[in-house]
Amino acid sequence: MGVNATAWWRSAVIYQIYPRSFADGNGDGIGDLAGVRARLGHLAALGVDAIWFSPWYASPQADAGYDVADYRAIDPVFGTLVEAEELIRQAHALGIRVVVDVVPNHCSSEHPWFSEAVHSGPGSTARDLFWFRDGRGEAGELPPNDWQSIFGGPAWTRVRDGQWYLHLFDPGQPDLNWEHPKVREEFEDVLRFWLDRGADGIRIDSAALLMKDGELGDFDHAEPPVPHPYMDRDEVHDVYRAWRAIVDGYPEPRALIGELWLPDPERFAAYLRPDELHTAFNFGFLGCAWRAKALRAVVDATLAVHAPVDAPATWVLSNHDVPRHVTRYGREDTTFTLEHRQLGVPTDRALGLRRARAALLLTLALPGSVYLYQGEELGLEEVEDIPDALRQDPMFVRTNGANLGRDGCRVPLPWSGGAPPFGFSPPGAGRDPWLPQPAAWRDRTVEAQTGDPDSMLELYRRALACRRSQPELGDGPFAWLPGADPDVLAFTRGGRGALACVLNLSTAPVGLPAGTVLLASGPLDGAHLPPDTAVWLRT
Ligand code: NOJ
Numbered sequence: 001m002g003v004n005a006t007a008w009w010r011s012a013v014i015y016q017i018y019p020r021s022f023a024d025g026n027g028d029g030i031g032d033l034a035g036v037r038a039r040l041g042h043l044a045a046l047g048v049d050a051i052w053f054s055p056w057y058a059s060p061q062a063d064a065g066y067d068v069a070d071y072r073a074i075d076p077v078f079g080t081l082v083e084a085e086e087l088i089r090q091a092h093a094l095g096i097r098v099v100v101d102v103v104p105n106h107c108s109s110e111h112p113w114f115s116e117a118v119h120s121g122p123g124s125t126a127r128d129l130f131w132f133r134d135g136r137g138e139a140g141e142l143p144p145n146d147w148q149s150i151f152g153g154p155a156w157t158r159v160r161d162g163q164w165y166l167h168l169f170d171p172g173q174p175d176l177n178w179e180h181p182k183v184r185e186e187f188e189d190v191l192r193f194w195l196d197r198g199a200d201g202i203r204i205d206s207a208a209l210l211m212k213d214g215e216l217g218d219f220d221h222a223e224p225p226v227p228h229p230y231m232d233r234d235e236v237h238d239v240y241r242a243w244r245a246i247v248d249g250y251p252e253p254r255a256l257i258g259e260l261w262l263p264d265p266e267r268f269a270a271y272l273r274p275d276e277l278h279t280a281f282n283f284g285f286l287g288c289a290w291r292a293k294a295l296r297a298v299v300d301a302t303l304a305v306h307a308p309v310d311a312p313a314t315w316v317l318s319n320h321d322v323p324r325h326v327t328r329y330g331r332e333d334t335t336f337t338l339e340h341r342q343l344g345v346p347t348d349r350a351l352g353l354r355r356a357r358a359a360l361l362l363t364l365a366l367p368g369s370v371y372l373y374q375g376e377e378l379g380l381e382e383v384e385d386i387p388d389a390l391r392q393d394p395m396f397v398r399t400n401g402a403n404l405g406r407d408g409c410r411v412p413l414p415w416s417g418g419a420p421p422f423g424f425s426p427p428g429a430g431r432d433p434w435l436p437q438p439a440a441w442r443d444r445t446v447e448a449q450t451g452d453p454d455s456m457l458e459l460y461r462r463a464l465a466c467r468r469s470q471p472e473l474g475d476g477p478f479a480w481l482p483g484a485d486p487d488v489l490a491f492t493r494g495g496r497g498a499l500a501c502v503l504n505l506s507t508a509p510v511g512l513p514a515g516t517v518l519l520a521s522g523p524l525d526g527a528h529l530p531p532d533t534a535v536w537l538r539t
Contacts, residue, residue, distance in 0.1 A: 008097060009201060009255035009278050010312040011474025012049035012369045013464060018320045019056050019078050020064060020434060021412045022374055024424055029431030031412065031424070033079035037087050039415070040094060042446060046377060047464035050097035052203050052257075054320060056084065060110050062172030063151075063394055064320075064410070066205060067108040071190045088198040099201035099257065100194045104187050104239075105209045106173040114174050122163050129183055130174050131166035132159075133216060140164075146218045147229070152398035166216075168209060168230065170394040178210045178239065191246055201255035202247075204240075207271070207280070208260050211235040232267055240276040255279065257314075261338060265305040272311035279369060282314045286322065290334040290355055292487045292505040296480075299366065299489075303478065306368075312475050313368035317359055318376050324409050327382035329355035343404045344384055353379055354532045357459055357521035358503055361534035364467045365493060365501035367478045372460075375413050378444045379456035382408040386435060411435045416447035423447070459521065466519050466536065472499040485510055488529075492539070503534040515539035 017036060025034025033056065043051060055065035058073040065075065074084050088098050107114060113129050120126040122134075133144040135158065143156035144164055156164040157171040166175045176183050191202060213229040227233055240256065247254045258280035262268045271277050288298045302313045317325040323343060328334055330352025331345055356379065363370050386407050391397075393405030412433040415423030420437045422445050442448065449455035467473045472494030481490040487506030490513070493499045499518075504510050509528035515537035517524070522533045529535060 006253055007475075008049065008253060009257070009369055012097070013047070013364070013467070014050040014052050014099060014369060014371050015043055015046070015048040016052045016054065016319060016371060016373045018054045018064075018374055018410060021410050023413065023415065024421070024429065024433070025426070027426050027429030027431065028077070029421075029425060029429065030077050030434050032077065033074065033083045033087050035424075037083070037090060040087075040090055040096070043096060044094045046461055047468060048096060048372065050099055050200065051091060052099035052201070052371070053101060055101045055103060055205075059108055060172060062108065062170050064392070066103055067106070067110075067170065067173045068103050069108040069110045069112075071102070071107075072193050085197055092198065097200035098198065099203050099255070100199045101203045101205060102187070102190060102194070103205040104176070104178075105206040106167065106169060106175045109172045109174055111174075117165075118159050121161055127163075129177055129180055131177055131212065131216070132163045133166075135162070135164050145216050146220065149398065151395045152403065166212070168206075170398070172394075175212070176210075177212075178236075179214065184239065184242070188242065188246055191243060195247065195250055195254055199254070200252070201257055201278075202243075203257045203259065204277070205259055207240075207258035207277070208232040208236065208262055210239060232262055232264075237270065237276060240271065244275050244277070257281070265301060269305045269309050269311070272306065272309045274310065277311075279312055279314050281316050281319075281371065283316070285363075286316050286318070286325075287336040290329055290359075290505065292489055292503075295362075295489060295505070303367070313366065314371060315363040315366050315368060316371040316373075317356075317363060318373040318409065319371070320373065320410055321406055322409065323382040324373075324376065324380055325359065326352040326356045326376070326379055327384075328352070329359065330381075341403065343382070343408065347381075349381060351532070352381070353456065354522060357456065358532050358534035360460065360463055361501060361519065361521050361536060362489065362503050364463055365473060365491070365499075365536060367474070367476055367493065369474075373409075377457050377460040378414065378446065378449060380411075380413075380441070380444060383411045383435070383438055384408055385438075386411075390435060392435070407435055411437055414441040414445040416445050418442045462519060470499055470518070470536075481513065498539060500537045500539050501534060502529060502537065504529045504531055507531050513537060513539060 020031045022031045023035030023039045024031050056074050056078045057068045058070035058075045059065045059067050074081050091098050117126040134140050136142040140162050143154045147155040149155045151169055158164050167173050211233040255278040258271050258277045260280045261283055285298050288294050306313045327347055330347040330349055391407045393407045395403050396405035412424040417423050421433045424433050449457035477495050479492050484490040488510050489503040509525045509530050512527050512529050518536040520535045
């Protein structure tokens with residue numbers, strides 16, 4: 001198939017690089033752009049169409065770079081702007097597109113705007129760019145309202161002169177005031193800055209949170225009021241209409257990709273109208289139980305939601321915010337929601353791997369684009385035994401460890417060798433990887449898996465190559481095969497229905513439809529498909 005050059009985002013396989021943990025070029029134990037540049041060959045061999053880089057900007061790293069101090073500079077820990085430009089060129093030369101992550105809801109407390117706001121004092125115009133308010137209580141000692149930070153604790157922090165500022169995430173991430181024209185102008189300029197440097201797409205962080213109800217009243221309810229005081233407010237759509245106009249002004253197609261955690265499908269689809277975002281992450285699919293009925297329902301709901309706005313669906317199983325899916329699928333309860341992170345429960349790794357292999361064939365066969373998170377091609381599991389003292393996620397710190405947070409899916413990748421740092425850092429590096437790698441990862445390195453036909457890595461390579469070669473895969477028609485067992489997902493792709501994907505979610509082998517098997521996620525049992533196994537067939 002290859003990527004459709006005019007609307008590449010409709011079919012692309014996009015690989016997420018979390019720069020801290022991908023590859024360390026300079027030996028300081030933290031991944032960087034030099035490391036990525038040296039390892040681009042891995043991504044070309046894997047066969048991905050694009051890379052999405054989690055934030056690489058200048059940042060105090062209070063939330064691993066999602067706290068941006070300068071949207072136009074690369075953090076020295078990762079490299080320089082010149083290296084980023086070179087990396088974009090190098091990726092393009094390999095036929096790989098580049099998506100950058102823009103974080104508009106908040107900046108860093110070390111952003112010059114915020115420093116100026118803190119120093120300028122109450123009532124200053126510098127404070128108008130944020131949400132500064134007096135506190136409640138006799139001496140203003142209580143936060144202005146009862147909002148809670150998504151990372152735990154109050155969403156307000158007090159500055160020395162007594163005022164409070166709003167931060168829906170960490171205190172190091174003050175929320176910007178999107179009613180202010182200067183904020184809008186600044187981000188429109190930031191978009192152009194990266195588009196001018198060759199970015200093919202923009203991933204928009206916390207895309208539904210930008211606008212706030214200026215009343216800043218208490219929730220005061222068991223359920224948040226409607227409209228929600230800061231989530232998915234109607235006014236946010238104006239922002240994305242303006243962004244779409246900017247993106248559409250470029251001759252080569254560029255895509256806007258929203259990070260939207262929204263339960264209401266129609267509200268979600270509103271962001272994908274033709275004059276707004278091109279695509280958004282499908283978190284309903286990510287969190288879905290490994291059950292045929294639930295998966296069928298989520299696929300149907302996804303396609304139904306996207307059809308009226310003619311936007312392509314996306315399929316994603318893992319990212320830097322959620323427990324790795326090999327681990328989730330090895331559990332009794334395979335669901336995930338932001339409130340239900342489920343760490344530290346018994347896990348059957350073999351089962352998780354088998355299901356993850358089948359899930360790969362499922363996602364790559366569904367219509368639309370697919371996101372892969374670095375390390376899933378190696379079958380990496382969530383690392384749960386990180387010592388508390390080494391954990392860095394503010395979610396862990398702000399909940400006093402009640403929430404283990406996201407460090408477990410952010411452990412540096414194993415590339416080669418038999419002991420940490422497994423080639424993540426160069427030989428003789430002065431520092432250990434920023435999070436410890438499990439000893440068992442000696443069997444999960446790129447080196448160990450390359451050439452082993454049964455490895456996860458070789459399955460990913462075969463599956464991506466096969467997806468490219470089959471014109472029906474990616475964007476395009478989809479239909480369930482009639483008459484399948486209720487515990488089996490079976491569908492065809494393409495108008496003539498010549499390509500089928502069958503996934504057995506029952507506990508017994510099932511008969512396969514007639515046809516030639518192009519690819520299987522695991523060994524077949526003659527003409528039968530074993531449980532937790534998927535195939536692609538030409539019928
Ligand atoms: C979503 C990002 O994916 C997450 O990692 C981050 O902590 C929050 N947005 C805040 O920027």
